[in-house]
Amino acid sequence: MRVVIGEDNALLRDGLTRLLEANELEVVAAVDHADALADALRDTDADVAVVDVRMPPTFTDEGLRVAIETRAARPGFPVLVLSQYVEQLYARELLSSGEGAVGYLLKDRVADVAAFVDAVRTVAGGGTVLDPEVVSTLLARRQSDTPLQRLTEREREVLALMAEGRSNTAIASNLFVTDKAIGKHTSNIFAKLDLPPHDDDNRRVLAVVAYLQGS
Amino acid sequence: MSTTTTTTTTTGRADERLMSFGAGLAYRLRLSGLSLAYVLLAVPAVVLVCVTTTALGVAVVGVGLVLLLLVVPLIAQLANVHRALAEQVLDITIERPYKPAASSSPQGLLLTWVGDSARWRDYAWLWVKITIGWATAWIAFGLSLAVLWYAVFPFVYWVTPAGVFDMNYGIFTMDTQAEAFLEWFFLLIAFSLWWLLVPPLVRFVATLDRNMLAPSRDQLEKRVAHVAQTRAESIDHSAAELRRIERDLHDGAQARLVSLGMTLGLAEQMLATDPDGAARLLAEARDSSTTALGDLRSVVRGIHPPVLADRGFAGAVQALALDLSLPVTVVVTLPGRPPTPIESAMYFAVAECLANVVKHASASRATVELTWDDGLLRATVTDDGVGGASPDRGSGLAGVARRLDALDGRMEVVSPVGGPTVVTLEVACALSSARTTPSSATD
Numbered sequence: 001m002r003v004v005i006g007e008d009n010a011l012l013r014d015g016l017t018r019l020l021e022a023n024e025l026e027v028v029a030a031v032d033h034a035d036a037l038a039d040a041l042r043d044t045d046a047d048v049a050v051v052d053v054r055m056p057p058t059f060t061d062e063g064l065r066v067a068i069e070t071r072a073a074r075p076g077f078p079v080l081v082l083s084q085y086v087e088q089l090y091a092r093e094l095l096s097s098g099e100g101a102v103g104y105l106l107k108d109r110v111a112d113v114a115a116f117v118d119a120v121r122t123v124a125g126g127g128t129v130l131d132p133e134v135v136s137t138l139l140a141r142r143q144s145d146t147p148l149q150r151l152t153e154r155e156r157e158v159l160a161l162m163a164e165g166r167s168n169t170a171i172a173s174n175l176f177v178t179d180k181a182i183g184k185h186t187s188n189i190f191a192k193l194d195l196p197p198h199d200d201d202n203r204r205v206l207a208v209v210a211y212l213q214g215s
Numbered sequence: 216m217s218t219t220t221t222t223t224t225t226t227g228r229a230d231e232r233l234m235s236f237g238a239g240l241a242y243r244l245r246l247s248g249l250s251l252a253y254v255l256l257a258v259p260a261v262v263l264v265c266v267t268t269t270a271l272g273v274a275v276v277g278v279g280l281v282l283l284l285l286v287v288p289l290i291a292q293l294a295n296v297h298r299a300l301a302e303q304v305l306d307i308t309i310e311r312p313y314k315p316a317a318s319s320s321p322q323g324l325l326l327t328w329v330g331d332s333a334r335w336r337d338y339a340w341l342w343v344k345i346t347i348g349w350a351t352a353w354i355a356f357g358l359s360l361a362v363l364w365y366a367v368f369p370f371v372y373w374v375t376p377a378g379v380f381d382m383n384y385g386i387f388t389m390d391t392q393a394e395a396f397l398e399w400f401f402l403l404i405a406f407s408l409w410w411l412l413v414p415p416l417v418r419f420v421a422t423l424d425r426n427m428l429a430p431s432r433d434q435l436e437k438r439v440a441h442v443a444q445t446r447a448e449s450i451d452h453s454a455a456e457l458r459r460i461e462r463d464l465h466d467g468a469q470a471r472l473v474s475l476g477m478t479l480g481l482a483e484q485m486l487a488t489d490p491d492g493a494a495r496l497l498a499e500a501r502d503s504s505t506t507a508l509g510d511l512r513s514v515v516r517g518i519h520p521p522v523l524a525d526r527g528f529a530g531a532v533q534a535l536a537l538d539l540s541l542p543v544t545v546v547v548t549l550p551g552r553p554p555t556p557i558e559s560a561m562y563f564a565v566a567e568c569l570a571n572v573v574k575h576a577s578a579s580r581a582t583v584e585l586t587w588d589d590g591l592l593r594a595t596v597t598d599d600g601v602g603g604a605s606p607d608r609g610s611g612l613a614g615v616a617r618r619l620d621a622l623d624g625r626m627e628v629v630s631p632v633g634g635p636t637v638v639t640l641e642v643a644c645a646l647s648s649a650r651t652t653p654s655s656a657t658d
């Protein structure tokens with residue numbers, strides 16, 4: 001799998017490169033400037049981009065902008081956006097930039113190498129990965145709504161993991177239960193929230209996130 | 216800013232002496248044009264004097280008050296035009312002396328005006344304007360007309376039928392075209408007078424306006440006292456903020472990094488003897504690095520939220536609204552971005568208001584409206600909660616008012632018991648660049 005890295009901090013750029021290459025991902029370009037990133041994503045036939053939100057020249061949100069522009073030019077191109085902080089606003093913009101193949105994580109999550117590499121692979125495979133912090137804010141935000149209150153504690157846990165983009169199998173191992181139990185929970189959740197059931201993991205994530213965002 | 220108001224007007228005069236003839240001519244032509252403006256502007260002044268005097272006479276009756284509501288802002292507008300003209304003529308800055316209205320209700324406006332000496336000075340100025348001011352402007356403009364008249368006289372004589380403009384000076388009668396050119400002798404006199412007198416005359420009118428329309432000494436003293444107080448408060452505030460940040464870093468991220476170092480050191484020692492224990496310690500170290508980052512993030516948010524740097528005031532408020540646990544509608548009509556310090560102060564003010572809504576109002580929804588109108592940036596935070604909010608009770612709102620005060624801004628809280636609560640935050644500022652901020656509504 002071929003990865004383009006956009007990160008202006010040399011330490012983090014080298015760290016990411018080392019970390020991904022150690023896990024058998026090929027880093028075809030590691031750039032430190034928004035323009036260079038845009039060029040790299042236009043030219044190289046990369047499979048996925050890992051992009052920092054804040055980059056030169058203005059050090060605001062050009063990484064995010066390049067990610068969204070790239071996905072506008074190449075629909076469905078997988079992009080995993082990393083940041084020192086997460087914003088619902090940015091999550092919303094990324095999710096509406098096309099269906100699936102998108103991720104938004106705090107840079108801290110890199111520390112859990114296995115989970116991070118998994119996230120890169122999930123995004124490259126067309127899946128959606130959201131930072132737990134985004135998801136917890138989404139869940140807190142809708143607490144006063146009746147449909148969410150109908151969920152049991154366990155179902156809320158499952159919903160949170162689902163919104164982060166985990167598959168049934170991943171959720172099951174995370175909560176130490178069987179795949180079958182999770183399947184039952186998810187169908188309960190969908191019924192209680194009046195959402196049409198989906199077999200496809202990614203469509204399921206999007207439905208849940210759309211529901212939580214109230215859009 | 217206020218110092219320039221009291222500076223004498225010597226700079227203009229010094230420049231004038233050094234001017235070349237061409238520049239001097241252009242300068243006087245401009246002043247002649249201004250004298251015409253002064254003559255014409257006296258007309259609305261007369262109307263306003265009449266209406267205001269009548270309105271004051273019958274102010275006990277409702278209709279007089281209604282009339283005052285209409286006419287006082289018009290007087291201020293006319294005075295502002297004259298302030299702008301005087302600023303140009305005298306090359307100075309004149310601050311607008313009016314007190315901000317306590318509220319936008321008619322009673323509030325009238326009460327503020329009655330207690331505002333600047334409004335009364337405006338009224339007195341109208342009288343001076345339509346007497347001395349008008350007469351002086353006429354002399355300056357009349358001189359300009361005379362120059363024009365004598366300059367074109369021979370040509371007028373030429374194109375009019377013989378005899379119409381014959382001049383009988385007693386000892387001498389001017390009745391031929393050749394003699395008509397002799398009238399240029401008077402042009403010389405008129406031009407000299409115009410050259411000498413127009414600058415002082417126009418400057419006299421402008422100085423008169425300046426003296427009556429600039430903030431009075433009393434007002435300036437009050438203003439200095441206010442600035443001194445708010446400056447002391449903001450210095451205290453930033454010192455307290457720095458202490459808080461230092462403590463947060465010291466007890467939070469710094470302590471965690473120390474423990475992280477210790478854990479890693481321990482893991483290094485154990486690597487050979489107890490690899491499993493070392494792996495456990497490494498996992499622990501990873502967790503504590505995540506926690507340290509979380510601490511740092513919250514400190515950074517308190518200093519300057521990253522999204523504010525990325526997206527500016529409007530974007531940051533929209534992002535803030537999305538993070539709250541109740542639905543917040545954000546409506547933005549800003550044609551550009553406010554200056555950074557104002558952006559930051561207003562953002563924290565809106566954030567504090569919304570935090571209050573979440574904590575105290577038991578509201579089901581809130582609305583934030585951001586507008587910029589005629590140099591005034593306004594944020595209105597409305598919620599449908601229980602009301603009864605007061606800047607005197609909660610220290611949060613009092614803090615907001617203090618911070619805005621340092622920027623000459625103000626806060627108005629309307630919160631009857633039972634709701635709804637409307638908090639209005641205002642700061643005067645210019646907006647930079649025409650980069651359009653998309654207006655949008657979000658839940």
